[in-house]
C-alpha cells in the first residue's frame with residue numbers, strides 16, 4: 001500500500017495575521033517546492049486561518065490546531081468542526097500533548113473530537129505519545145496503544161484509514177532531542193498494529209502515521225525514510241519559510257526516491 005507523505009506545520013500560539021501573510025507570500029515565491037507527490041499543510045492560530053486561506057500556495061492546505069466536538073451552542077471560546085470546514089480547513093490537530101497536559105483533555109474528549117472532524121469531512125491529525133517518565137518506565141507502547149484505541153473507538157472501520165496519526169514523544173517536543181529514526185519506526189509500527197487489531201488490515205494499511213518532535217530540515221529525511229513513517233508534524237521549524245520549504249523538498253525527494 002502506497003501512502004502519500006504529509007508535512008504539517010503546527011504553529012502553536014505563534015504569528016499575527018501580518019506575520020502569517022508574510023510567511024505565505026515567502027513560501028509562495030518558492031511554490032515549486034510543493035509540486036511533488038506529497039501533501040502539505042500549515043496549522044496557524046484560528047485568527048490567521050482566513051489570511052492563509054487566501055494567500056497560501058494552492059498545494060499547501062489549511063489546518064487548525066483544535067476543535068470542539070459539539071456542533072453549536074453555549075460553549076464560550078470554542079469553535080466547531082463545521083465552522084472550521086466552512087473556513088476552508090482540511091486538517092485538524094486533535095489531542096496534541098499540550099492540549100492534553102495544559103488544558104486537561106482526556107482520551108474520551110479526544111475521541112469525540114476525532115469523530116466531529118471526520119463528520120465535517122475533514123482529516124483529524126490525532127497526536128499520541130509518551131512522556132519522559134512513561135518512557136523511562138518502559139510504558140511507551142502501552143501509552144500509545146491506550147491513546148490510539150480511545151481516539152478511534154467511535155470511528156467506523158471503513159473510515160479509520162482517513163485518520164492521520166502523529167506519534168509525538170512528549171520529551172522530544174521543542175527539546176532538540178529526538179528518538180533515533182529506527183526507534184520512532186518501532187513505535188509507529190506498533191501504532192499501525194493497534195489500528196489493524198482495532199479496525200482491520202485495510203485501515204491499518206491506509207492510515208498515515210507521522211513523526212513529530214524536534215523535526216528540522218536537517219533530520220526530517222531520516223524519519224520519513226522509515227517504512228511506517230508517512231511524514232512529519234513540525235512545530236518550531238515550521239515557522240520559518242525557508243525551513244518549511246526545505247522540509248517540503250526533503251519529503252518530496254524521499255517520496256519519489
Ligand SMILES: O=C[C@H](O)COP(=O)(O)O
Pocket residue numbers: 010096168172173174175176212213214215233234235236237
Ligand atoms: O506539533 C508539533 C510538535 O509539538 C513538535 O514541536 P517541535 O517541532 O517544536 O518539537
